[in-house]
Amino acid sequence: MKLSKKIFLLAAFIFMLLMAWLAYDISKKTTFPGSKSKNEVVKDTVNADIDSRIKLQETDTQSIQ
Numbered sequence: 001m002k003l004s005k006k007i008f009l010l011a012a013f014i015f016m017l018l019m020a021w022l023a024y025d026i027s028k029k030t031t032f033p034g035s036k037s038k039n040e041v042v043k044d045t046v047n048a049d050i051d052s053r054i055k056l057q058e059t060d061t062q063s064i065q
Helices: 003-029 038-064
Strands: none
Touching: none
């Protein structure tokens, strides 16, 4: 096998390893589109906090009257 062919195969192998590592890295940083997003979790938390504050205000106004 010629030296140029060996160099090409080595470069192709390194390129494929780099692409595989990049795909793995990207897949670890993303989530499945059907899963609950971070924004929805924050919205649920905020809504629960607002609901608890409303209930607290209602009990405060009832105790004042």
